[in-house]
Amino acid sequence: MDTSVSRTLFSQRANQLTSSAIREILKITERPEVTSFAGGLPSPAGFPVPELRAAFDKVLATQGATALQYGRTEGYTPLREWVAQDLSRPGLTIDPEEVLIVSGSQQALDMLGKLFIDEGSPVLVEAPSYLGALQSFSQFQPEYRAVPTDALGLVPDALSDDLVRDARFIYVLPNFQNPTGLTLDQARRQALVERCARAGLPIIEDDPYGELRYAGEPQPGLLELGRPVGATVIRLGTFSKVLAPGMRLGYVVAPRHIISKLVQIKQATDLHTASVTQMAVYEAVRSGFLREHLPKVRELYQRQCGYMLDALQEYFPSDAHWTRPEGGMFIWVTLRDSIDTTQLLQAAIQRNVAFVPGAPFYAVNAPTNTLRLSFVTVPEDRIRAGVRTLGELIGPAPARG
Template identity: 65%
Template sequence: MDKPYEPECVFSERANQLTSSAIREILKVTERPEVISFAGGLPAPAGFPVEKMRETFDKVLAENGKVALQYGPTEGYKPLREWVAQDLNKAGANLTLDNILIVSGSQQALDLLGKILIDKGSKVLVEDPTYLGALQSFSQYQPAYATVATDEGGLIPEAITPELAAGARFLYALPNFQNPTGRTLDRARREALVQKAASLKFPIIEDDPYGELRYAGEPQPSLLTLGAEVGANVIRLGTFSKVLAPGLRLGFIAAHAKIIHKLVQAKQATDLHTPTLTQMAVYEAVKDGFLAEHLPHVREIYRKQGRCMLESLEREFPAGVTWTKPEGGMFLWVTVPAHIDTQKLLTEAVEQNVAFVPGGPFFAGKPQHNTMRLSFATVPEEKIRTGIAILGKLLKQKV
């Protein structure tokens, strides 16, 4: 048999350093219908406003189709940018149109920020652990990561010493229902963090995809708002993926106009602009207050399924295993005794048709292999109970 054709191609140094997402590799396993998957970070489809989006796409195409199907400005659809600025200003920000860039999902925001802020060897501060997708995006530009310690209250501002912050291009942080841990920074830590950023002169990238998914506790002010009060440079990322639907691939960056200008130049070299039709349809969906009607339904889905998982963990997991208790979002973080490697545990769990994400890949520094991330967002309560019981039985054999 002839050998398959192999094209001659010399990949760049950057391409040769690319790796597949650990989560995406696990998701290949979870495509099997019999697998109970706590691995994905996917929003609950039951929360997608399908009929509302059908109406808005129809309206845009019927009333303004030629504009919707045409190229648009790199900065984004002006009415949507204005809506984003006004929405953030309600929470105490002070933004104008020039402070907003619409992007193709917040993952593109991470990539564009990496392009304009990171050189090879640049110091980048990240929480320990942090969002795997951010590490994957930033790592293309070969930074030198420096990790900031965390505890049950999230990032510890006091851990950011002058020595640690020296020369840092930015700190990447998720203050609300952090991925992977589900932890939230309280107001005192937020204020201390922006004070650190102002005094030590490093920017903060505030990634907040889950902030609207709070179903317990008290809302906290954004780092963007608090930072403006003390002169900290905060770049805020938001997305419509968790409040409407991820298939829209629509997010935004709010930042100083100087930063937005450089991001626009980087985006022009990437995809010219985010799809006009999608931006116009989303604007039609949100402009008259639809999110205020829609989000309580979404929050209730996550509240019920999160409560079910917490109750199942209490019932099924052995002593010596601990977990976070999130006030919102889609994830919680489990820590097992130090001698248990959750990567090996995953292999055993998949054999019994249960999947989760081992914690190791979420660490930019030394990985903690006795951790795992569980997502309850897309799993019905009956399957949550079944899947946690299987994991609990496996853990009881090891503690």
């Protein structure tokens, strides 16, 4: 007789919550007979299980009481030092005090929403952008403004005075973007940081996949380009894709006055990130293990990407377009205007194939003819069969009139 249920008063933000489209789809696609291109999961074939097992064991054997005790909100000092050193390069020195350890990049997005967004605050996001970021920011009810993009990604020249006026930040994924797989070239990066510096607009540079480049030339990060021109760049990184996501470990690099606020927010949010996982990851990476490990992950992902690009070439209609990522996990497909990919998904699920329709990745004005394909966890034969099924459902390009 829980009579009080109907009287529970939730906050406005809670009343506006809706379940993630990706999340609901992933529930359906947990069945083993489904070939899922929907997931954002990295390949477990890339997880260094023995190395992490040894790292946890060493930490608990030699520093058990520290690993199991409360820790500093800022993060485990040696790990902060490692991150600072790993990101520093000629012309860019990161101080450990500019590093905050977080429980995965997603937590950084939540905390940055808390830091910057009042109800109705304008924020700039790419069109399309990472769905998880939109979900985090939406908790704080911003006014989204879409940054125009073209086939090469974000267009810095389109950042008009009207677009940036009173905006709290611009959120950008410059490498192998989620969901498009696109990488910003150096000229656009330079133009972007200069434009943001002039406008006093902070840049959130989310770079979960940067270390997973398997083609093309590495590009300088926005943090590296932004500092000399006076841009405020907040860089997000994660161990989810270079080691494993199940530890929930990421970091924020930002100017000290921002780190200082984020530390206060993190204290109120979850006190600190687990000590034992921070220490184990530090133990795993301190000896330079990633230098041997990452080439294997890149090679795996490049091979998987190739399987899917080949299959798309073979089975998708001639009027479909898709990106050719230089790294990361995703290919973005644009179909003819008459195809609604949400309807396509319903048909695909009937034939045990799944993907994510593109619409939820747009904060505003979503087109209905795009979709995201993840290629990293599916075996080659199932990639071919799954893409073939999608190609059949889409059907050939209509004959020209």
